[in-house]
Amino acid sequence: MKIENLFTRPINREVKGVIKIGQSDDESVFQELDEYVVTQELQGHFRHFFDAYQHALQVPTDQMGVWISGFFGSGKSHFLKIISYLLDTKRIVQKRKPVDFFEEKMIHKSTLEKMKMASKGNNDVILFNVDSKSEADSKQNKLAIVKVFNKVFNELLGYSPSIPWLAQLEEILNSKGQYEEFKKLFEIESGLSWIDGRDEIYYNEDAMILALSKATEMSVESARKWITNGEENYEISVESFAIRLAKFVSQQNEDYRLIFLADEMGQYISENTQLMLNLQTLVEDIGKLTNGKVWIIVTSQQDIDTLKHGVSSMNDFSKIQSRFHLRLSLSSANADEVIKKRLLDKTDVAKETLKITYQEIEAGLKNKLSFSEHTVDMKTFKDAEDFASVYPFVPYQFHLLQKVFTGIREHGSAGKHLADGERNLLEAIQQAAISYQDKEIGVLVPFQNFYESIDQALEHSVRSTIIKAQQSETLEVFDISVLKLLFLIRYVKEMPANIDNLTTLMVQHVDDDKVSLMNAINDSLKRLEQHILIQRKGEEYVFLTNEEQDVNREIDQIQISNAKVITQIGQTIFQDILDIKRFNYCPFENRKGINYSFDVASWIDGHALSNGIASLGVRLLTPYFDEADSVESIVALSAKEQQVIVVLGENSTYYEDMLKKIKIQEYIRSHSTQNESELIKNILNKKVSESNELSKSIKVQLIHALEEAACYVNGVELKISTNLPNAKIANGLDLLIESIYPKLSYVVKQFQVEQLNELIKYTQGNIFGDQSEDVNFLATNELIEHIDNHTEHHAIVILGELLQKFSKKPIGWRETDILASLIYLLKDEKVIFKLDNRKMSLKDAQFVRTITKRHFQEKIILSKRKVIEESHLRTALLLVKDTVGLQIDHDKEDILAQKIRQIYKQQLDELEKIKLNYQYRFYPGENVVDNGIKEIKRIYAKEDTRELFQYLFEAENDILAFFEDFIPIRNFFEHHTAIYDTAMKLKERYRKDVNLLTSSAGKEAGKRLESIMKNSEPYSMIKELPSLNEQFRMALTDELEQASEPVIKTIQNNKNILIEDVRNSEKAKEKLEKSISHGFSHLKKRAEEAQTLSELNALKFEIEDLTKKYLDQIQGIKEEEQQIREMVHVSKKEILDSSVVEKHVKPLKKELSQRIFQRQDIIPRENIEIKNYAELDDYLSKIKSKIETELKLGKIVKIL
Structure with a gap:
């Protein structure tokens, strides 16, 4: 059976594979409807559309926007056209309504019923392609969308589609019932039908003017003006168009619907924000004003969501989305x-x-x-x-x-x-x-x-x-x-x-x-x-x-050398596949933390690619290397070089592909795209991609070649269980390093720089997870043997040279691990570190920093340590026990020395603390303390362990003598300073009152206190001080009480007389009363609190001086007042003398002034001894003479 006879319909019939908007002859429409296949996907889209459309027929709504999306070949334009047929209630196709064709198609019954209901209404359908209906440069106009919709609407109404202002005129004429008359008149005047002549209006302008004038009864001039200015006066906006549509549909039957179906809308507005927003506004305004009587259905090659990239804000985009409530996405899956x-x-x-x-x-x-x-x-x-x-x-x-x-x-x-x-x-x-x-x-x-x-x-x-x-x-x-x-x-x-x-x-x-x-x-x-x-x-x-x-x-035709290709192959392997610029070697399988990092040289054939001077390497041999053309030559090369030899096979095209890749790269470098055509630019871009793809392919091939490669180390082919390239090379490097560095396994624990300080700090117990014992003892033994050997031969061992020797092959240890072993040797007192001829100590906070600095490493000298004599060690231990009372266990020399220094440092601290007491008071034993400080400082200053023990051995007697002398001094400062201080104070009071004391008990106690205080070693007499202090204090207190009583009485008496006197004068009272009261109260308090008799005696003179001071001030104030009264009296008398009427002026009575004496002013201060009446008369006459003198002056005499 032939192929053509297999089909139900002729295979060679005309089938319109692509649906064209505008192609609507009956034959085409019939074939489209008859052969339209409703796939499972389309069933869903029809259901969603007609559900929404049916809802709008029943309920007013502004949700009348439909967005149909789909890529090339998805059938979106065909679907749009079928929708237009179904909604076109006037369309009959070969005596059948479009919906009738769907009776035999795969469509859900309920959807079919809604289709039928939609086709029963009174609808106008406008199906158009946006781009074909728009002007050539319309996309530059932000109102392009509304202009297109206006154009197709004018077409529907029979108005001019190409001249919008003319369409407006037609609509006005039609609304006034003048349109048909106008068309007849135009045909009479021009000989053309209006439809034929309106597109060439400017050629038929006169005929139009006459027809318009006659049809509307306006003057010819007005008609001409209307037509001439028609285009200039015409305006359109989204709002005006929406209002026009709303007015139009309101004049139709209730079941009327107007449907715009715009094909390829998405392509038209894509990447143009203004057009997108114009469409959004159009749909929004029409929906709001027509309530679902006007629908807008559009198609797009992209989904509406993809348009957001061209919209300036998400807010604008969300508005566009919201206008197209129904979104149908078609695929080509069916x-x-x-x-x-x-x-x-x-x-x-x-x-x-x-x-x-x-x-x-x-x-x-x-x-x-x-x-x-x-x-x-x-x-x-x-x-x-x-x-x-x-x-x-x-x-x-x-x-x-x-x-x-x-x-x-x-x-x-x-x-x-x-x-x-x-x-x-x-x-x-x-x-x-x-x-x-x-x-x-x-x-x-x-x-x-x-x-x-x-x-x-x-x-x-x-x-x-x-x-x-x-x-x-x-x-x-x-x-x-x-x-x-x-x-x-x-x-x-x-x-x-x-x-x-x-x-x-x-x-x-x-x-x-x-x-x-x-x-x-x-x-x-x-x-x-x-x-x-x-x-x-x-x-x-x-x-x-x-x-x-x-x-x-x-x-x-580009020429590339073999060496360049081989080098690129090597770089690809070493840079993209093998990660071995540095290799970490782990000598212990179960201790991955112990590792050594080695630089690895990268070679391919005879070319060094990187780290050429490294102590070990990996050499790749390709089939193109003539010097390794046999197994024997490869074995010989492996035995000679400290390298892992990797022999690559021939079963791939990596060489040819690498050659091609290099040629492409050379070609691209030599051709600038700036001066090339777009076609050549695209080809060059593809060549870049091809080069990248070749790189990927080459890498895959080289990985496979490495998996299949044979490896040689030290002249022997390796039997390796893995084929993984990195694991394979790592296995070879492990074996190579073991042969070059056989003693790496001596180090079973590795140290970091910061751990060196911890190693010094902790001498016992757990550190870093293991015991403080030297786990790297094999490495440490190697080092001490080296140092011992050099010391015995009087050769200098410099730290830097030692580190260099043991960090290179055949040893290869890390510097910090070598230093850790040296620290163990230093702790074990087997070596000595010296810097600038000064012995270094582990207790130095900068020790680790010093030994890890290259500058110091070249100056530090290591030597074997000599053993200290046993007699010196024994003397030191006994000396500590005898002087301080501490028993020290026998330990390592440096540790023992450190303990001794610490013990004597405590003694030194105590002595220096005691020494501070001598700055403020005289205490006994200062010379002993000073000598002790000097002696212990000499001990503490011995930083070298050997020197310390030598000094303790030689100065044993001096040290013992000091500590014996220091015992009573320490006891004194611990227990007796308080009572000694009290005795010192009482001794000073005694010295002040020694000539005034009358009590024999007081004199005797004070004299004994003075004697003890002068003694340089009063320690045995301290026990007398408590009773002597009490005895002297009681005697002095009694005499002070007796001596202070008359003094206090005098203070109070003088204060009272002065207060009484100042109250006789307002001015004196105001100025002096408070001052007198405060001054004498202060003297009284001092008299009550006086500690010595000499202090009370001195107070008597202060009483006299203060009393005299206030008497003089009072007298001065009174004399000033008297002068003022006299002046006032004279002035009054002069005024009266000058008056006509004489008056008798009473003479001013002169007030008598007072003269106040203290007893000592009248009674002579010198000692008086009266032996007879004559001497008595003479003494009294002196007193009488002083008083009479004042009386003669008219003064009242007061004696205090």
């Missing part, structure tokens, strides 16, 4: 379903025949149609039913062909009409089926056959490659088929162009021999590659355009 029903639907006989055929060939056919491992989502026949429904095609071809179209369109290899979708999947399948219609059952359409459906749509650079190949005398017809296939799948990532996939794609009969076909394809690929029509990339092959062929030819 394209095969459409194809099967529209094109490939078989007759019953054909179905049965094909099912039987499949059952006979099923097993072999599945093998023929298998793809390579990494090719996914390529369906083959599921069963006989599937075979019958798809034949003569294979299921994967529908999905793959869609990807081919998309790839060609996106990469610009096709002309405009393919990019616009005029050659779609349906057309391609039909054309391929027609080309095989004369074939018998058993033939399969190979994938390269689809090339013919797009050949005329391709760019010249692609077609010319195919044409030139067809004209080549050295290429075969089959080669051209392979070339066409390679072009088709060039941009399909899901279909790798390897030999397995190419073979499957080219199967053209169920009985094909796949092996023979594969061999034929292999031969074709070689011929095509030789002609530079294709290019191999690893296991895949790529179609080349003319320009790509020219570029490849130039690249192929």
Whole structure:
């Protein structure tokens, strides 16, 4: 049976694969409706649309925007057109309403009922392509959208679509009932119908003016003015258009609906924010004003969400989304379903025949149609039913062909009409089926056959490659088929162009021999590659355009040296695969924390790539290295060099691929893209990608080569269990390091610099997780043997030189580990560190910092330590016990010395504390304390352990003598300073009153206190002080009480007399009363608190002086008052003397002034001894004479 006889409908009939908006003849509409396939996906979209539409018929709503999205070939334009047919209530197609065609289609019953209800109304449908209806430069106008809608609405109403102001005039005339009359008059005046003449209005202006004037009865001049200024005066906005629509629909029947269906709206407004917002405003205003009577349905190649990238704010975007409440997204997932029903639907006989055929060939056919491992989502026949429904095609071809179209369109290899979708999947399948219609059952359409459906749509650079190949005398017809296939799948990532996939794609009969076909394809690929029509990339092959062929030819001619290729291979391995610039070696399997880091030299063949001077390395040997062309030469090289030798195999193309990659990179570097055409720029960009892909392929190949490589160390091929490259090389380096550094295992614990301080600080117990004992004793023994040997031969050991020797091969220890062992030796008192001839000590806070600084390491000298004499050690221990009373255990010399220094430092601190007491008072024993401080400082100053023990041995007697003398002094300061201080104070009071004391007990006690205080060693007499202090204190207190009584009495008496006197004068009272009271109260307090008799005696003179001071002040104030009274009296008398009337003025009575004497002023102070009456008379006459003198002066005498 021939292919053409399999189908229910003729395969070669005209099928409109691409639906064109505006193509609405009955025959086309009938075929569209009749052959329209409602897939499962479309069922859902119809349901959602008519649910929303039905709701709007019943309930007023502003949700009347519909956004239909879908990529190329998804059928969105066809769906839009079908919706327009279903909503067009006036459309009849061959005596059937559009909804009638859906009775036989797969559509849900409830959805079909809603379709029918929608088709019963009174609707106007406007279906248009936005771009075709817009002006050429309209996208620059932010009102472009509303202008397009206005244009198609004018078309619906029969008004001028191209001249909007003229359409407005037509509408005005129509509203006034003058439009028909105007059209008749215009035809009379111009000889043309209005419809024919209005598009050339400016050629028929006079006729229009006359017709307008007559139809409207306006003057000719007014009509001319209206037409002349019509365009200038015309304005349109979204709001005015929405109002116009609202007015229009309000004048229609209640069930009237107006539906705008705008195809390709998304492409028109994409990346133009103003147009997006214009559309949003339009839908919003129309919805608000018409309440669901006007619908706007648009299509777009992108989902509405993708438009947000062109919108200035998320707020604007959310508004656009909200206007299109119903969003339907179409995919091409069910394209095969459409194809099967529209094109490939078989007759019953054909179905049965094909099912039987499949059952006979099923097993072999599945093998023929298998793809390579990494090719996914390529369906083959599921069963006989599937075979019958798809034949003569294979299921994967529908999905793959869609990807081919998309790839060609996106990469610009096709002309405009393919990019616009005029050659779609349906057309391609039909054309391929027609080309095989004369074939018998058993033939399969190979994938390269689809090339013919797009050949005329391709760019010249692609077609010319195919044409030139067809004209080549050295290429075969089959080669051209392979070339066409390679072009088709060039941009399909899901279909790798390897030999397995190419073979499957080219199967053209169920009985094909796949092996023979594969061999034929292999031969074709070689011929095509030789002609530079294709290019191999690893296991895949790529179609080349003319320009790509020219570029490849130039690249192929670039000369690259073998050394450069080998070097690049080495750099790829060492930089991208092997991480061995530094290698960490772990000598213990169970202690990964103990490791050594080595620089590793990287070599390939005879070229050093990095770290060429490192002590060990890895050398790669390629098949291109002549000096290692045999196993023997490789073994010899391995024995000579301290390297891991890695021998790479030949079973790969990494060398050829690296050569190609370098050539591409050289070509790209030499060709600046600035002056190249866009085509060449694209090719160069692809070459960059190709270079990157080659890098990935080379890396994979080199990893495989390393996995298969043989490794040699020290002339022996290694037997390594792993094939992992890094593990393999690490194993070799482990063995190499073990042979170069055999003593690395001596160090079983590694130290960091900060741990060295801890090692010094802690001498016992757990540190760092192990005992303080030296776990690296093997390494420590190596060091002490070296130091002992040099010391015995009187050779100097410098720390820096020792560190350098033991950190290099064949030892290789870390510097801090060497220093840790040296610290152990120093702690064990087996070595001495000296810097600038000064012995270093572990107790020095800067010890670790010093030994780790390179500058100091070159100055520090190490030597074996001499043992201290036992007699000196014994003397030191006994001396501490005898002087301080402490028993020290025998310990290491330095530790023992440190303890002794600490003990005597405590003694020194005590002495210096006692010494402070002598700064303020005289205490006994100061010379002894001073000598003791000097002696202990000499002990503490001995930093060298040997010197310390030597000094203690020599100064034993002096030290013992001091501590014996210090015993009573320490006792004194611990217990007796308080009572001694009291005695010292009382002794000072005694010295002040020694001549005034009358008590014999007081005199005796004070004299004894003075005697004890003068003694330099009064320690045995301290016990007398308590009773002497008490005895002297009581005697002195009694005498003070007796002596203070008359003094206090005198103070009080003088105070009273003075207070009484100042009260006789207001001025004196005001100025002096408080001062007198305060002054004498203070004297009284001092008299009561006096500590010595001499203090009381001195107070008597202060009483006299203070009394005299206030008497003088009082007298002065009174004399001033008397002078003032006299002056006032004289003034009054003068005034009266000058008056006419004489008056008697009473004489001023002169007040007598007082003269106050203290007794000592009248009674002589010298000692008086009266032996007879004559002496008595003489003494009294002196007193009388002084008093009489004052009386004669008219003064009152007071004696205090």
